Amino acid sequence: MIGAGPVGLSTALLLARWGVQVLVLDRRPGRDSTGSKSICQQRDVLDIWAAAGAGRVAEEGLAWTTARTYYRDRELFSWSFEREGTLPACVNISQARTERILDEAVAAQPLIEVRWNHDVTGLTQDASGVTVHCGQRLLRASYVVACAGARAQQVRQALGVTFDGEAFDDQFLICDIRADLPGWENERRFYFDPVWNPGRQVLIHPCPEGTYRIDWQIAPDFIPTKTDISRKIRQIIGDRPYELLWHSTYRFHSRIASRMRVGRVLLAGDCAHLLAPFGARGLNSGVPDAENAAWKLAFALNGWAGEGLLESYHAERHAAALENLEVTAATLRFLVPKTVEQRMRRRAVLEGGVAEEVDSGRFAEPYWYVGSPLTTPSPERPFHGRPPKGRSCEPAPGVILPDLPLPGGRLREMCRDGFLVLLGDMCDSGLFVQVLGKVITAPLAVRELAEIDGTGSLAERLGAGPGEAWLIRPDAHIAAIIPHAGPESVVAAVSRALGGSPDDP
Template identity: 85%
Template sequence: MNAQVIVVGAGPVGQSAALLLARWGIQVLVLDARAKRDSTGSKSICQQRDVLDIWAAAGAGKIADEGLAWTTARTYYRDRELFSWQFEREGPLPACVNISQTRTEQILDEAVAAQPLIEVRWNHEVTGLTQDGSGVTVQCGQRLLRAPYVLVCAGARAQRVRQALGVTFDGETFDDQFLICDIKADLPGWENERRFYFDPVWNPGRQVLIHPCPGGTFRIDWQIAPDFIPTKVDISRKVRQIIGDRPYELLWHSTYRFHSRLASRMRVGRVLLAGDCAHLVAPFGARGLNSGVPDAENAAWKLAFALNGWAGPGLLESYHAERHAAALENLEITAATMRFLVPRTVEERMRRRAALEGGLMAEVDSGRFAEPYWYVDSPLTTPEPTRPFGGRPPKGAPCGPAPGVILPDMRLPGGRLRELCRDGFLLLLGEMCDSRLFVQVLGKVTTAPLAVRGLAEIDGLAERLGAGPDEAWLIRPDSHIAAIIPHAGPESVTDAFRRALGEEEETA
């Protein structure tokens, strides 16, 4: 295969990247150091709405179909329930589903196998990377492979690759361990609820998290002491403390520690880093895979534009600017959660106790659930003072449209709104705008794919967005709003389009 992009790592981020690149017509070679897929354990289970949307575009919509869409999150302190909350319904896809990473990878493998532009090679451990002005040479033992670009999705242990690129991976590892178990049991009333317990009598001083999964299975996470080595007897006792005398089957268990780390660069020349090899966060809030898959999407469309000659000189560098900022936000949010879960100072312990004993929902932090990162400050985004970003909405609530924010989804006859965005840029025009004029002018700017639609053509869209009759909305291929332009004219829209293509001098 004459690959245009080599993807290193066949986990769900690498699989997603390969599928998204192939969707753009790019030939992809996927390399993995393992001999085969290791299909055991639930691992990453919570998949957020916008990630389900990406997978649907990649041909893996079965993930949303098969996942369990839980509705209610309950939080307990010792023996009493503090509060509960529910996701607000927004768009045709569920807010999140629970599904084991094993099944997710199986579905993605099926989609990869059906894609002739993707080749997967196991037993290919990357031992070196070198690059020049025209491409990247990947060394796998004695074998040398070459492609114009490389996307590394090789997980947290990709130290050799990071070192070859001169990338550091600074951060910390938390002392406390977590025991995770997958069990199969009949737990009436728990099938659609996530339960988080602070300091229960059966795990004093620590936390327990319980998630429902498809097929009558449940995932349980216990925070345990740093030096505790759980035996089968310990595991059975812990499970019984939660479910009582009901029969159950232990399907899988493991222990792990949380890490908080960030790569110094996510783009080095022709090599991009994505997923756990670029950032590690504590799993509360499900911000690991739910950040890695958007990395893959961001990288895929920008690499496709570069390979097809549609990109400006700053487009690839914007990958680092956008996704590094997203990783920093996730680190900040999960670090705050960990300070609440495992307080290290007297002040932190007092704040936690006051919040829990007072049942203060706004102060109790069990992990803010994953959200898309909004590229408000991206070099590709055109700011609009009349449409300022309003900041993070309340937990579980949608965000109002603004430049940089992801476009809200909605049902359309025969599909969804975001499906219109996946083949290139989308320009939505108010009824006072002359679409023929915009098509003529923008066609002279670039050959990049661009669809032009009238806001009035899509029933209810202008009202949903709050769009005016003289406005133009430029939407990126990843559904993020690149610009909202009042009193839109060809010149202002052209400027926004050039900016969104990265037609700025690159800085690295």
């Protein structure tokens, strides 16, 4: 593992959960624990961290519920997250605290070793593994996951991977403050063109322990002084007392690696894609990279699957990165119009205040593997596209399973130990177990929905009908929904979900 940031540590924890020994290398001398950095973590990422042993992120984070959008001094609209399961839809927590929680989980895991001061300068591969060059030191691994961040040029160059995209001129000033702001404690606020930042945007997020994160879009050549920062904060909070905890400026990039898998090396997180910050799609896509990589590498290492499954990492996560770039690029065209026509349209939309037309950044959501080679399509359950903002997607092949509450737990907690077959009424689970056990070597469990929830409410909420079989992947995505299911049709779906042909035995 290259990189001990949140994506690298998440990958290590998830691999260790599958019994894989992991060595994590990081070029830094130790943990940098200052600044909020990436703060918004959505429900599906919290679910992954809970499975990895870092559920405290959800427990300690501040669960904000409402997003308000303003144009100058007028509120245009607000929206709230849909309630689902027991995990909050989103929490705000500093990246520094998230990393400490992950560090503690890693320290408790004997299968993981972290080595600081190890700068990876090159990679060479052969048929049996990867040689990792740390200056004159050479280390050997069966596979490598590169989570070394945006500045991992040497790693990408060693793999022959390009990192095309663009950088943006405008800067952003970030400030973490502690202040008493009644009514703001559970609300995200986005301001277009406020009088105290004319022509640009401001974003305000509540964080734990009475702290707030404020992002100002500022001019490319503006170098803020302490006086400038104080003035900008006062324009928002008035004469209330406050404490400035941290501040920084940054420019953002939109870039994507040409390949996210090169032989035995997988690229994940900022090493593979950089996104504009609107919608919090950075870390919220890096952690799903980690989960996707971890279960597929574990299956390959255990001989449960082969080349097709590993290659699907690139197919699925590169497609996810492209969608995130598309979504954030549309937001940027609205936030930072470059032509007269774009500026006129933006102004007209903001003055009209129609919520569906105002783009302040569609919040992070899981990528749905509808077109994945691992997914068995179902004409009876087509994918209907992105749901309205803040709402969950209807179940369909490729979509992540809803995280529904169960007696004593959550539905997704049943999905992390291998493939899961959920059977509706009129299915003989014993027959399915007998047939699947003869041809599938990968971990797989068969459960009847009526057995999991005798009230029938689980089947009703899923929309699962009699005679249906639902195949769920180890990352909780639905691989297939098969009507009038027999064991043979489920075997074909499992084979496909393992990266083989649907006709493979």
